[in-house]
Amino acid sequence: MLIEVKNLSKSYAGAEILRDISFTVAKGETLALVGSSGAGKSTLLRCLNYLTPFDGGEIRVDGLRLVPGLSEGAEEVRRVRQSLGMVFQEFNLFPHLSARRNVALGPRRVLGVSRGEARERADKLLARVHLAEKTKSRPGELSGGQKQRVAIARALAMEPKALLFDEPTSALDPALKEEVVRVIEELRRDGMTMVLVTHEYELARRVAGRAILLSGGRIEREGKPGEVLG
Amino acid sequence: MRPLFLLAALLLFPARALATGGALRYGGDAEGGAPYTFYDPKDPGRLVGFEVDIADELGKRLGLKPEFQQNAWESLIPALVRGDSDIVINGIEVTPEHAAEVAFTRPYYVFQQQLTVRADELKIKSFSDLSGRRVGTLLGSLAQDMLGGVSGVQVVTYPGQMEPYEDLATGRIDAVLLDLPIAAYYAHPNPRLKDAGPPVGEGLYAIAIRKEDAALFAKVDGALGAMIADGTLHDILVRWNLWTSSQALLAEGRSLTEKFSKVSAIEMESAIPGSNPSAAEESASPRGREKNAPAAPERPDSWWRYVPALLAGAGVTFGISVVSMVLAIGLGLLIALCRLYGGNLLSRFAIAYIEIVRGTPLLIQLLLLYYGLPNLGVRLPALVAAVVGLGFNYAAAEAEIYRAGLLAIPRGQTDAALSLGMTRGQALRYVLLPQALRTVLPPVTNDFIAMLKDSSLVSVITVVELTKAYSIHAASTYSYLELGLLTAGLYLAISLPLARLSRFLEAKVHFAY
Numbered sequence: 001m002l003i004e005v006k007n008l009s010k011s012y013a014g015a016e017i018l019r020d021i022s023f024t025v026a027k028g029e030t031l032a033l034v035g036s037s038g039a040g041k042s043t044l045l046r047c048l049n050y051l052t053p054f055d056g057g058e059i060r061v062d063g064l065r066l067v068p069g070l071s072e073g074a075e076e077v078r079r080v081r082q083s084l085g086m087v088f089q090e091f092n093l094f095p096h097l098s099a100r101r102n103v104a105l106g107p108r109r110v111l112g113v114s115r116g117e118a119r120e121r122a123d124k125l126l127a128r129v130h131l132a133e134k135t136k137s138r139p140g141e142l143s144g145g146q147k148q149r150v151a152i153a154r155a156l157a158m159e160p161k162a163l164l165f166d167e168p169t170s171a172l173d174p175a176l177k178e179e180v181v182r183v184i185e186e187l188r189r190d191g192m193t194m195v196l197v198t199h200e201y202e203l204a205r206r207v208a209g210r211a212i213l214l215s216g217g218r219i220e221r222e223g224k225p226g227e228v229l230g
Numbered sequence: 231m232r233p234l235f236l237l238a239a240l241l242l243f244p245a246r247a248l249a250t251g252g253a254l255r256y257g258g259d260a261e262g263g264a265p266y267t268f269y270d271p272k273d274p275g276r277l278v279g280f281e282v283d284i285a286d287e288l289g290k291r292l293g294l295k296p297e298f299q300q301n302a303w304e305s306l307i308p309a310l311v312r313g314d315s316d317i318v319i320n321g322i323e324v325t326p327e328h329a330a331e332v333a334f335t336r337p338y339y340v341f342q343q344q345l346t347v348r349a350d351e352l353k354i355k356s357f358s359d360l361s362g363r364r365v366g367t368l369l370g371s372l373a374q375d376m377l378g379g380v381s382g383v384q385v386v387t388y389p390g391q392m393e394p395y396e397d398l399a400t401g402r403i404d405a406v407l408l409d410l411p412i413a414a415y416y417a418h419p420n421p422r423l424k425d426a427g428p429p430v431g432e433g434l435y436a437i438a439i440r441k442e443d444a445a446l447f448a449k450v451d452g453a454l455g456a457m458i459a460d461g462t463l464h465d466i467l468v469r470w471n472l473w474t475s476s477q478a479l480l481a482e483g484r485s486l487t488e489k490f491s492k493v494s495a496i497e498m499e500s501a502i503p504g505s506n507p508s509a510a511e512e513s514a515s516p517r518g519r520e521k522n523a524p525a526a527p528e529r530p531d532s533w534w535r536y537v538p539a540l541l542a543g544a545g546v547t548f549g550i551s552v553v554s555m556v557l558a559i560g561l562g563l564l565i566a567l568c569r570l571y572g573g574n575l576l577s578r579f580a581i582a583y584i585e586i587v588r589g590t591p592l593l594i595q596l597l598l599l600y601y602g603l604p605n606l607g608v609r610l611p612a613l614v615a616a617v618v619g620l621g622f623n624y625a626a627a628e629a630e631i632y633r634a635g636l637l638a639i640p641r642g643q644t645d646a647a648l649s650l651g652m653t654r655g656q657a658l659r660y661v662l663l664p665q666a667l668r669t670v671l672p673p674v675t676n677d678f679i680a681m682l683k684d685s686s687l688v689s690v691i692t693v694v695e696l697t698k699a700y701s702i703h704a705a706s707t708y709s710y711l712e713l714g715l716l717t718a719g720l721y722l723a724i725s726l727p728l729a730r731l732s733r734f735l736e737a738k739v740h741f742a743y
Contacts, residue, residue: 051645073653082651092642095741096664106650109660138741151646158650 002027002162002193003048007057010043010217017043018054019217025162030194032208032225034201039214041197045164048195049084050077062161082110085155089167091147093139099126099150100135103157110158118157125153129183145176149183162193169203181206201229254294256285257315259303263391264415265470266321267298280470281319284338284454287462291453302389304370304701307331308710310438317439317450321409323372324434329491333443334436335451336483337490338463340476342429343373344413346406348398349424354405356427363404366394366692369702372433373407386612386692387702392416393601397692399423400604402611409433411472432476434490455483533709536699537716543699544720550616550695551682551724557621558681559674562628569633571654580629587626593687595619600691616688624681631673635666668739675732679725696720 003025010018018040025031033041046052048059050066059066061080070077094102103122107113113121126135129149139147148168155163168184169177184207188194198204204211204225211225221228258267260277267279277298289296299315306318310332323341324334347354354360361382367373369387377385386403388394394406399422406417410429417423437454439447457463458480467473479486569580587595596619599610610618639662647657686697694702700717704710 049649051649072648078651078653081649084649086646086649088642088646090640090642092640092646094643094646094661094665096668096739105660106652109656110651140741154646154650 001025001060002029002062003195004060005048005057006059008044008047008054008059009056010040010047010052010054017217018047021057021217021219023212023219023222025193025195027161027193028191029210030188030196030208032204032211033195033197033214034199034204034211034229035214035220037199040217041214042166044214045166045195045197048164049081049086051081051086082158083161084164085158085160085162086164087148087151087155087166087168089170091139091144091151091171093147093151093154095139098136098138099131099142099153102139102150103154106154106158121157122153125156126150128156129153130179143176144172145179148172148180152180152183152187162195163187165194165196165198167198168196169198169200201225204229252293252295253297254285254289254292254317255297255299255315257299257301257306257310257318258320259306260298260300261303261390263412265411265472267319280339280466280472281321283466283469284457284463285319287457287466288450288453291456292449303368304389307438310440313440316443316446317437319437321411321435322438324436324487324490325372325375326491326493328438332438333441333447334434334438334487334491335447335454336458336487337434337436337480338454338458339411339435339467339472340474340479341409341411341433341435342474342476343376343407343431343433344410344417344429345426346395346398346408346413346417346423347404347426348401349422351404351424351426354426357430359426360405364402366397366403366406367408368394368412371408373409376431377407387694388692389690393692395420395423396601396604400609402609410474414471432479434486436487451484458483533703533712533716536703536709536713539703540696540699540713540716540720543694543696544724546694546699547682547685547696547721548724550613550620550685550688550693551678554617554620554624554685555678555681557617558624558628558677561621561625563632565625565629566632566636567658569629570636571658584626584629587623588630592619592623592684593690595623596687596691612688612692615691616685616693619691620681620685620688624677627677628674631670631677632666635670636662638669639665664739665741668736668741671732671736671739675729678728682721682725682728 001024005024006022008018008021009016021044023031033044035041043052047054048061050070053068053070055068057068062083064076064080064083066076066080094105097105100119100122103125104115104118107121108115108118123132123135126132129152131146131149131153134142134146134150137146139150142150152163152168165184169180172180181203184194184196188207194207196204196208208225210223211228212219213221213228258281260268265280267277267281270276270278282298285296285298288294299309301309301314303320306320306322307328309315310318318332319338321341322328322334324337328334345354345357354363357380360377360380362384364384364386365377366386366388367377368391369389374385374387377383386394386397388397391408391412394403394408395416397403398406399420405426406413413425417425437450439450454463463480464473464477467477565580565583568576569584570577572580596615599619600612600615603610643661643665644657647661648654652660685695689695689698689701696717700713704713
């Protein structure tokens with residue numbers, strides 16, 4: 001198993017947000033985390049790369065073990081983050097950098113690859129998300145769908161073991177959604193492992209092989225998207 | 231109609247209206263200190279000094295109530311001319327420059343200049359040993375003019391008369407040249423200081439009155455003459471331990487004032503430094519001095535001759551501001567980071583720093599750094615103290631600007647940076663700070679321009695920057711208008727290009743989310 005979550009729990013300000021969550025994600029699998037807003041699905045996703053620390057249980061990612069109480073700078077935390085690329089609802093592109101430098105920044109500064117190699121990698125990935133002609137554009141000059149595809153390229157640039165998507169299409173117009181969904185489908189075909197948080201059941205049915213329905217911070221149902229989502 | 235006219239007269243001529251109202255308003259600077267006019271250290275509410283005694287006595291004889299008018303010493307004459315006071319009695323030396331502006335009564339004191347050095351000083355024995363040395367004196371004094379005439383001397387001017395002796399004792403300067411009464415009061419009781427040779431030169435203190443106030447002049451001059459004749463002035467001077475044999479010259483009265491009004495003191499003393507070693511003795515007699523003096527005294531030079539001095543001051547202002555701002559930006563960033571990410575202890579320290587520095591006046595901070603720290607064994611040179619004072623002060627403001635700039639960046643930026651596996655430091659350096667740069671650029675530019683102007687405060691610790699250069703030269707030439715406009719122009723010449731550069735950079739780092 002690439003990702004194993006065991007008895008995970010998380011409280012915030014006295015309220016229990018996640019309760020006794022356990023599941024696994026196999027290599028090459030696409031898992032959708034669905035549920036109404038406030039169900040805890042985004043929090044759960046952020047626990048996977050420790051952007052949000054948790055209080056109980058543990059998470060294993062490709063042999064690395066995350067437990068409660070790790071510090072921000074802990075070696076395991078940084079290595080898990082490097083092996084799990086993340087894509088956000090609001091894109092969170094770096095507005096002061098071109099698309100190319102957005103994608104190249106991680107390899108250059110975190111992995112320490114040379115400037116030329118980072119740039120080459122960025123151009124290749126931008127071509128893969130069909131943005132070869134936008135390498136020099138700043139995020140402010142791109143449409144929402146283009147921004148999200150740059151964000152996917154940025155996550156891929158770290159050569160992650162899996163990608164985490166947090167509502168990747170929710171901030172997009174229907175027309176722009178399609179270009180992002182198509183890229184996600186292509187990634188799935190290429191064998192990328194993905195965990196996808198969404199409240200859009202149609203997206204979950206279309207790209208996920210398996211779905212987990214969260215409700216009130218607990219797993220309510222788990223199985224094929226068609227069965228889980230009804 | 232009549233009351234209205236009176237009211238108008240009162241508004242237009244407040245000076246005269248008050249003078250005839252039974253008061254004798256005499257201008258002075260109590261900050262100038264003992265033994266002239268100062269607040270009694272034992273009873274800080276009470277104004278004392280030998281000049282206060284003279285003013286009281288004059289008031290008694292003229293049937294007017296003496297009223298003290300405080301003003302900065304270097305502004306006393308312009309203030310008198312514009313009517314802030316009726317007379318000035320405050321160690322105003324009779325010089326052709328002063329005599330061109332105001333009328334002088336007969337002198338009330340004959341002073342000499344005393345050179346003071348540290349008790350362990352071996353090399354400086356007289357004026358002729360001053361070349362290459364830093365010599366302190368009072369701003370706008372006769373001693374400053376005398377030192378200006380000695381080649382190779384680095385003159386350091388102070389607004390007060392105690393500070394030069396403090397700096398001499400702590401070793402920041404090598405000697406002090408000031409009027410003997412000042413040396414007698416401040417230097418002689420200090421065991422760390424000693425006289426370098428006997429007092430030299432002679433000068434007169436006289437009462438300054440507006441040239442057009444002929445009636446008042448006659449009354450005051452007459453009363454002073456009577457005080458000299460009946461020994462009242464003698465008694466006052468003896469009481470203040472100021473009576474010297476030179477005071478016998480006071481009997482010469484008005485003719486003595488006339489003489490000193492014509493011949494510039496610099497010219498009188500120009501023989502002292504090198505050419506004539508016995509000049510000090512010779513000059514003991516004013517008659518001998520007049521014989522040596524060059525022909526006609528001139529009005530101070532045209533104001534445009536002071537342009538190089540103002541440019542030099544502008545250079546100092548610019549240099550200090552740039553170095554201080556670099557310090558403020560570096561330190562401010564460090565403090566902002568401590569406050570935001572430094573954990574409990576560091577962030578408390580950062581908050582304390584900001585509150586303390588921001589909540590106390592820059593002037594006090596500068597005085598503490600320069601005059602206060604030597605008591606703890608830390609002796610900063612003036613320029614270093616100026617840069618540290620300005621830099622540390624502005625660091626507090628910068629820190630708050632950076633904190634606001636960093637907090638304004640959406641939280642998702644940090645998430646994105648950390649999700650790539652960056653450390654906090656890398657996220658700051660590559661993602662957050664470059665974005666904060668855009669938002670902080672306008673307020674930082676604003677602060678830099680504010681600092682440019684605040685840097686004029688460092689003149690209290692002997693640094694001669696643009697504003698100080700202006701006040702020195704404006705005070706000596708009374709060209710307040712021309713030099714003032716020029717000085718303002720120089721400040722603008724520095725700040726306007728800066729504002730432009732800032733706008734250019736702003737456009738350059740512009741981006742949208």
